[in-house]
Amino acid sequence: MKTIRDRGRGNAAAKLSAHAAAVLGASLLVFSGGLAGGQEPVRARSQGVMAWGIALGPWASRVDVMLGDGSLDFGRLQADTMIDGRVHERLGQYHDGLPVFGGQLVRQLDGRRTVSISGRYFDDIDIPTTDAGIAVGEASEVAERAAGLGARAEPPILGILPRGNRSVLVYRTTVRGPWDVRTYFVNASTGAVEDSASQIRHQETPAVGRGIGVLGDQKKVSSDELAGSFFAVDLLRPAVSVTFAFNGGEGRLNSFLESGLLFDSDIAESSSNTWGDSAVVDAHVYQGWVYDYYFKRFGRRGLDDANVELLSIVHPLARSQASLYPPELVGTFINNAAYLHPGLMFYGDGDGQAFDYFAGALDVIAHEMTHGVMSFTSDLVYRDESGALNEAFSDVMAVGAEFFHLSGRGGPQKGPNFLIGEDVTLVAPGFVRSLQNPSVVGDPDHYSLRQFIGTDIDDGGVHFNSAIVGHAFYLAVAGGTNRVSGISVQGVGIANIERMERIFYRAFTFHLTPLAQFSDARAATLLAAAELYGSGSPERVQLQRAWDAVGVQ
């Protein structure tokens, strides 16, 4: 049988080139371009903007003025994959020619007509001088010292960091350390570290228990044959997807984190195309499934909507060695999964007691990949409320991917459901988070119960507080009564979950900006609901009531 596909399969030499391209892409991508647009852990008073309809007029003209005087400048342009003819311009804020970290507006255009403007803009920028008191090299040294032995900083960028009621002239740089990749803001006058945030998006560290192996269901693995061997390189999808197996060696992980280099020898391989490593199978297959979910549900082509390579690493540290490592390493690289911008995912082995192989959960992989989508769109700062939104939207898309792929399929997976990590959590209550009933794991289900904002605990409660938004999504879909407010929501019905997924997707990819707060998320999702289904639609009505129920106004 001769099958003609839209992706040509070349000869062995061509496949070798494909491997090399993927690996080269990995080494370049992991630690370079993506981090330049990284997160800014900014806590400041900003003016939230969510203008459309009647309110749009003053903002539309004001944005034009700001573009004229240099207060705003054009950033990325996103084509709207959900409403034909729409585009979304991301406009970065500038002050005296310097970027204001976190200040960004999104202008939605329909042809030449402005449809909406959203984002966060800092009106009260006031700095005595834009001349740095320390040199670029000094800023790098400060950041490298803060990151620890062996850390290396990327070239710093001078800009303005809004901090509370003040603004600070800072250098922003991203530093690769032995076990972390972190963005630092170094005061350009004093050399003090003003703030920092990890670039690794990870899920919560779990409780401890005992478990069994991965789920054991049969899947199809899209691989690449080369010289009689098969490699975990998916060439059937528009985005090349590669799964690497570090085989648990501490040295390999450490050298990778320091250098950012991935090699052909790291790519998971099978001599017969029958794959015995279940973590490799699930990471590779689910990565493809999540790509499919985004494509089929939203018309999105990968994390950046331009088919950036998808790279997964399994066995970053061996499960069998878990007892030898300090808890923070186990929590990051064994009992966790993580996203590293742009397009790299880690899936820990799990210690076999609290967690199974993290790659064995479709929702975990969808969650991590959604962090990637977010980094290429709203780039929600991974701290406090914006960080909680980052986590919450990742959970929402994780649930959506489960309903998309697992509904009616059968198999050992426990979903689809509104739980996160239920297929790899081996200890009670059997999942990491619940969008249906967050309080089961002690998470808040009402805005009044949020915690840790402004602290270093959980990066300002990014996982903890995300449950409030996730619960709003649940209520808007399935309906129910909020435990705290007592407000009941009918919901649009699980059969219509796709509609709510599209609303949330539209909100975080098109309308929200890095410093969005919960109130911005409410406004953005309601705008998206009105755009997709109408102002008086059941979707918008139910969603509004769901936000009311969880106390987000």
Added chain:
Amino acid sequence: MRRSIFALGVLVLVAVPVSAQTAWGPRNRVSFNVGAQFETERLLQSFSLDEYLEPAPVTARLPKKTLASFDGGVATNLYGPIGAGLAVSYTSNRDDGAVRAGFPHPFYFEQLRDVSGAVGVQHTELVTHLNLVYLVTSQSLDFSLSAGPSVFKIDQDLVVDVDYVEEYPYDVATFSSATTERAKQTKVGYNVTADVTWKASRHWGLGLLARFSRAKVAYSTAGGGDVSEMEVGGFQAAGGIRLMY
């Protein structure tokens, strides 16, 4: 086709009714007929291909058709109204068959994508009938009944592969073409034949023939794992000239 028709001319034509030896009747008869063969079924193929780790079921069906037939024979009296005859009939055509297949999805188990299309298929039957003949004759009409074994020589194009086009996300596949191979088989079946001849003179006349013949042919396709069965022959009606000597 042209070669087959030429061969037919050389073969000459075969007998149908055989008269009993009478005082006025000739001993031997030669007939040539042109008519049609009405088939109940031509071909139903069913087999599997392997694709993306799963079987891809394929069916190919040729529609019920009426085919032009050419028929000739010789017959001779043996004893009283009983005689022996040898007849050869030929039918051939090329027509579109319907092909359906379900191709597995490259990413998911148990998710077949249906494709369907048409494929040109050649079918040829060259059948030799060896008959025992019973003849009833009168002044102007001869009527004969005959029956016996038939040797079917069948040339049949069989679908052995299906090509299709797919593109990401591969939820839909589109039929591109089907590959056929010519299978040749010889099989013994049977026939029952009736013939009426209006005698225009002592040595020639015009006749009508009705025959039902049948054999079942089995083919192994797609690596021999699956069998496609085909019923050949069918009901044939024809008319032509009769020569008697």
